[in-house]
Amino acid sequence: MSDHAPVTDWLHDFDHTDPRWTENPYPIWDELRTTSPVVHTERFLGCYMPTTFEAVKQITYDTEHFSSRRVVVRDVRPQTIPAPPITSDPPEHKPAKQLLLPSFTPDAIKKLEPRVRAICNELIDDFIDDGGCDAAARYSRHIPVRAIAHMLGIPEADGDRFIKWIHEILELGIKDEAALIRAVQEMIAYFSGHIERRKKEPADDLITTLVSARDKDGRPLPDAHVQGTLRLLLIAGIDTTWSAIGSSLWHLAKTPADRERLLAEPELLPTAIEEFLRAYAPVTMAREVMKETEIGGCPIKPGNMVLLSFPAANRDPAVFPDADKVVIDRKQNPHAAFGLGIHRCIGSNLARMEMTVAIEEWLKRIPDFRLDPAGKVTWSEGTVRGPRQLPILFGKA
Amino acid sequence: MPGKLRVRVDQDKCQGHARCKSLAPELFELDTFGNAHEAGDGTVPAGLEDKAWLAQSNCPEIAIDVIEK
Numbered sequence: 001m002s003d004h005a006p007v008t009d010w011l012h013d014f015d016h017t018d019p020r021w022t023e024n025p026y027p028i029w030d031e032l033r034t035t036s037p038v039v040h041t042e043r044f045l046g047c048y049m050p051t052t053f054e055a056v057k058q059i060t061y062d063t064e065h066f067s068s069r070r071v072v073v074r075d076v077r078p079q080t081i082p083a084p085p086i087t088s089d090p091p092e093h094k095p096a097k098q099l100l101l102p103s104f105t106p107d108a109i110k111k112l113e114p115r116v117r118a119i120c121n122e123l124i125d126d127f128i129d130d131g132g133c134d135a136a137a138r139y140s141r142h143i144p145v146r147a148i149a150h151m152l153g154i155p156e157a158d159g160d161r162f163i164k165w166i167h168e169i170l171e172l173g174i175k176d177e178a179a180l181i182r183a184v185q186e187m188i189a190y191f192s193g194h195i196e197r198r199k200k201e202p203a204d205d206l207i208t209t210l211v212s213a214r215d216k217d218g219r220p221l222p223d224a225h226v227q228g229t230l231r232l233l234l235i236a237g238i239d240t241t242w243s244a245i246g247s248s249l250w251h252l253a254k255t256p257a258d259r260e261r262l263l264a265e266p267e268l269l270p271t272a273i274e275e276f277l278r279a280y281a282p283v284t285m286a287r288e289v290m291k292e293t294e295i296g297g298c299p300i301k302p303g304n305m306v307l308l309s310f311p312a313a314n315r316d317p318a319v320f321p322d323a324d325k326v327v328i329d330r331k332q333n334p335h336a337a338f339g340l341g342i343h344r345c346i347g348s349n350l351a352r353m354e355m356t357v358a359i360e361e362w363l364k365r366i367p368d369f370r371l372d373p374a375g376k377v378t379w380s381e382g383t384v385r386g387p388r389q390l391p392i393l394f395g396k397a
Numbered sequence: 398m399p400g401k402l403r404v405r406v407d408q409d410k411c412q413g414h415a416r417c418k419s420l421a422p423e424l425f426e427l428d429t430f431g432n433a434h435e436a437g438d439g440t441v442p443a444g445l446e447d448k449a450w451l452a453q454s455n456c457p458e459i460a461i462d463v464i465e466k
Binding site: 098101102104105106107270274331332333334335336338340341342344348349 | 413416429
C-alpha cells in the first residue's frame with residue numbers, strides 16, 4: 001500500500017486521490033479543461049483524463065479502442081475481476097445487460113417507491129427530535145443500502161457489511177490490492193449461500209432472476225457471471241446514490257433560496273434533481289486503452305488507463321452555460337451523470353427515484369436546516385464523490 | 398403558430414436514460430428494456446410542441462429528432 005506524493009503540477013501529474021481533488025475538484029478540472037482536452041499522468045502506471053464533455057463522450061462511444069474490462073483506476077493492475085455487464089465489452093455486453101434491464105425500468109422501479117418512502121421516514125423518526133444529525137451517516141447512507149438489499153433479496157440488516165466491502169473495493173482498493181481481493185472473496189462467500197438457496201427456492205428478486213437466466217443456447221449462466229453481477233449490483237447501487245442524496249442535502253443546507261423555492265414549488269423537484277445530478281455527479285469511471293488512437297488531437301497509447309470523469313464533463317461550459325452555477329430550474333440539461341453510450345448506468349431510474357423520494361420526505365419533515373458550523377463536512381476519495389460526514393442543524397438559524 | 402411536428406427516436410443512439418419519457422410522457426413510450434420509442438407515429442399533438450423540444454434538448458445521447466412537417 002502506497003501513499004501518494006502531493007500534486008504540484010496537475011497538468012502533467014494529476015491524481016484523483018489527492019486531498020485537494022477530494023476536497024474541491026472543480027477549480028482543478030476548470031484549469032485542465034482550458035489547457036487541453038486530454039491530460040496524462042505517470043501515476044497509476046499511466047493514465048489519461050479527458051477534460052471536456054466531447055472528449056469524454058468520444059471515449060465512451062469508442063469500445064474498439066477503450067475497453068471496460070477495468071473500470072477503476074488503481075495503483076496496480078490486478079488480474080481483471082469480471083462484473084458483467086459493467087466490465088463487459090461488445091459483443092458480450094448486450095445480453096448481460098438485457099438480462100437485467102427489465103428489472104430497472106421506471107415502471108419496475110415505481111413498485112419499490114412505497115418501500116423507499118417508508119425507509120426514509122423510519123430513518124427520520126430516529127433523529128428528528130435531536131435538533132440535528134449527521135445526514136450522511138444517519139440518512140443518505142442507509143436509503144440505497146436498504147433499497148438494493150430489498151431488490152436483490154438479501155437482508156437489509158446486512159447493510160454495514162456491504163458498506164465495508166464498498167469502502168475496501170472503491171476507496172482502499174485503489175492503493176491496497178490486498179484489501180480489494182479480500183473484499184471480493186468475502187462477497188463471493190456471502191453470495192454463494194444465497195445463490196444455492198435461490199436455485200432450490202426461487203423468489204421474486206434479482207438473485208432469482210440471475211440463477212434462472214438462460215443464455216441463447218439454453219444454458220444457465222456460469223456461477224462467476226452470477227457472482228460478478230451480484231457484486232456489481234451491490235457495489236454500484238450504494239455509495240453512488242448515498243453520495244447523490246448527500247450532495248443534494250449539502251447543497252440545500254447551504255442554499256436557503258433553493259430550499260425555499262422547492263418548498264414553494266414542489267413540482268420543480270425532478271428538474272432540481274437533474275441539476276444536482278449534473279453539478280454533483282458522484283461517479284467517475286475508467287477505461288483501459290487497447291489500441292493506439294487519438295482524442296481531441298492528443299495521442300492515446302495502449303497500456304494506459306483512462307479516468308473517465310462524468311462529473312468533469314458535466315462542468316464543461318461548452319455544453320452547460322454557467323456550468324459552475326447550480327441552477328435548479330435549468331431547462332436544457334443533457335448531463336452525463338449516469339454515463340453515456342452502451343454502459344449507461346442501469347440503476348439510473350432507481351437512483352432518481354431514491355433521490356426524489358429522499359429529498360421530498362426530508363423537506364416535508366425538516367423544511368428548515370443548515371450546515372452545523374461546529375462540524376466538518378468530509379468527502380469520499382477517488383471513484384465516487386459525496387459527503388461521508390454531513391453535520392446538519394434543524395430549524396432556522 | 399408553429400408547424401406540425403413529429404418526434405423520432407434513433408434506436409441506434411437511445412441508451413434508455415428515459416429523460417424524454419419523464420419530460421414528455423405523452424410523446425414517448427419505453428419498451429421492456431427501458432429504451433424509448435416515439436408514441437404512435439410520432440406526431441406531436443397541438444400544445445405539446447414545447448415538450449418535444451424539451452425532450453430533444455435533454456437527451457444525453459442526442460437520440461431524438463424533432464421534424465417540422
